[in-house]
Amino acid sequence: MPEKRIVLSKCGNVDPGDISSYRRLGGFEAFLKARDALSPEGILDEVKRSGLTGRGGAGFSCGLKWELARKTKSREKYLVCNADEGEVGTFKDRYILMNDPFGLIEGMCIAGLAVGAGLGYIYLRAEYHSLYDLLVKAIEQTRQKGFLKHMDIRVFEGAGAYICGEESALMNSIEGHRGESRYKPPFPPTQGLWEKPTVINNVETLMNIPYIIKNGAARFSAMGTPRSKGTKVFCVSGDVRKPGVYELTMGSTLKELVVDLAGAEEIKAVQIGGATGSILPGAKIETPLSHETYLGSGAVVVFNRSRDIIDIVYKDMLFLHEESCGKCTPCRDGMEAMIEIYGRLLNGQGASEDIRILEDLAQTMSLASLCGLGQAAPVPVMDSLNHFRDEYEALIRQSEYMRSRAVSR
């Protein structure tokens, strides 16, 4: 299947520094339609019927989230666009913000109408500081055109912490606390920023809104699978000839993405969803990509035959260990134990009970961790143990043999 560009349709065709070039391509028509021809309930209804789901990883229904926030009674409500994009292998939000900032702002304007939010934040990760001025300028131009009378939008810059992409940590960060996750419930649509109803959406989720309002929910929900509507922007990196962002309808297969579009060869494994993502063996290349199967943030990293899976999982664990916020014990200490075990395995110090210990630890962490980081951290461990167990066993056998030789000599 060729690419289907909805979210990225204007990327490359508009001047990100000039709102009139965006207007010429039909920009803000959806906003005007939403403002003048639809009631907030009408917008909500359209988004709900479209079946749009969150693109930040969790895949929660966007319409339901908005409705919950709309129905919660409060004088102040907030909207946050999550542009923290810290997941390893993900760079779609950077691509979108760089090429089409107005698309995001239009999506936020419409969301603000629907939810009744008076203030919107774009939470931009510190690594993307070079985009800060571009965004501020785009917001200013939108304001001058008179599209921002119902709300204000501010850019809030993070300070280098992956966990601040997690929605409750993100709110802590905006409020000026340490970016640690919160206990849930309450969820943000009922009690978010400063305990006011708050809608948090990923950049890509909001980029879909103008299309849905303009073309109607039916056009949008005609694409995709039963539970995943529309398209998804994927970020392909690793052992491929053409790394980059690709937009495909939901349910397209992994093969279409990594082989046909990105040009991968000799695939040993693919990791979908970043450092906490699933690892699939090359044989499963026909798997469709959707919320029903594998999706996550849309990061797809391809490994060819020369790669060592155990080493890759070790590096994933190093990342997660570094980025764990340290609030809850299963994750904080679990990550510590994980890298200790993997370090030992790779050093030739592995023992046969290590596999069982890893499995035990993985289960504890996924059951007992407070937030998504700790819950999903063991996924690559379990997947690699499922699909590449022989590599672990061979490595351990080898190490045990070498050690026994060293002792007898």
Add this chain to the structure above:
Amino acid sequence: CGICIEYCPTGALSRPHEFIDIQTAPVSKGAAKKDPSAANSGRSLLLPGLKQELTRGYHLTREAMLKVAGEAKLSLSDVFGVSSFYAYLPRQSKAVNRIRICRCVPCDMKGAPAVVRTLRGELGIAPGEITADGKFSLEMVSCIGACDRAPAMLINDELFGHLSPEKIADILKKY
């Protein structure tokens, strides 16, 4: 996170002036007065305030933290606690140019280790250190969202992708 510093009686005795100063510091006027909503006052000024101090200095000094603490009406230990959470709010002296090279899997696969070796050779420092003249610091960081151009690094806020050991000398010359 700073809480224990705040409540430690010994610590408070040894540096009493700071804590007392801050807690009784006159409320700074300005935005907070005009707009009392949570988004414009108190704690929410903290991170933007710290960042602003950072762009003036390159690292957070004690004086900068005290100033922000006064503006946000918080104690110094509280500000310290928050700032210590974030990788981009360094407290040790950082160099004029901060080199941050990505060490995550996609970059690692594409040869980041060789680039790091070259950087170490060119600068004569290990990751986490600063050159003797204070011109460069080298850090290994998590994914910087440029995996399509792996291996990648940031110097200050400028992104360099498709790195190779040969390119390093030319890039460093620009600074």
